[in-house]
Amino acid sequence: MRKLAAGNWKMNGSRDSLGEITALANAYSAPGCDILICPPATLLSRLSDVSGPAIATGAQDCHAKTSGAHTGDISADMVKDAGGTYVIVGHSERRTDHGETDPDVRAKAEASLTANLTAIVCVGETLEDREAGRTLDVVGTQMAGSVPDDATAANTVVAYEPVWAIGTGKVPTLEEIGEVHDDIRAALVTRFGEDAKGMRLLYGGSVKPSNAAEIFAVSNVDGALVGGASLKAADFGGIIDALAAS
Ligand code: 13P
Secondary structure (H helix, E strand, O other), rough: OOOEEEOOOOOOOOOHHHHHHHHHHHOOOOOOOOOEEEOOOHHHHHHHHHOOOOOOOOOOOOOOOOOOOOOOOEHHHHHHOOOOEEEEOHHHHHHHHHHOOOHHHHHHHHHHOOOOOOEEEOOOOOOHHHHOHHHHHHHHHHHHHHHHOOOOOOOEEEEOOOHHHHOOOOOHHHHHHHHHHHHHHHHHHHHHHHHHHOOOEEEOOOOOOOHHHHHHHHOOOOOOOOOOHOOHHHHHHHHHHHHOOO
């Protein structure tokens, strides 16, 4: 399995940020892991033009329909047309800010697969869930509801992002990360069989160059979905290097 270092720029970046991509492209012509940047939709086409063969690009969301009267939305086909090969679906910020439910996320993931894009399906518990001991239940329910039936190791990635760890500098213990990743793997193998052993499971939430290596050493962690530390090539490079060495 090729591990994956994925950057989610969220609502950050401008044309000036293209230099960060060219810096990454120059530094990683033959990287030891897959590299992905998901910029805001405004930058996807430009960034895809300069990212080079070793750095994939993708979108942070897509609509479940292929086209039509959906002001402000973009379809999976449009992501592909702009050069993207991945779509993040069901990020907790979309679930919270836009009220996206598990069926919504599943429909977006299905649209991504139909467009021959790789879907990164995000799941994760709130602090309240964790403190109430509901983490595995909440994540299990999100997984069952959000991951499409035609998911395979080749077309789907799962990202475990505890909501309380995103942008806070707080990270679960390595044991806590391992417990959830092992549980996600077991659920995927039960549902999809042996193929799911090769499905990449990313951890996301305050991953930095300084904590990346220890997180990547945890069982069933096959990469990271990185927010803040993906905005600068130098920071993201530290995480890529740690993943390639893991
Ligand atoms: P941070 O790395 O900024 O905590 O964000 C994680 C995230 O939400 C990536 O999708």
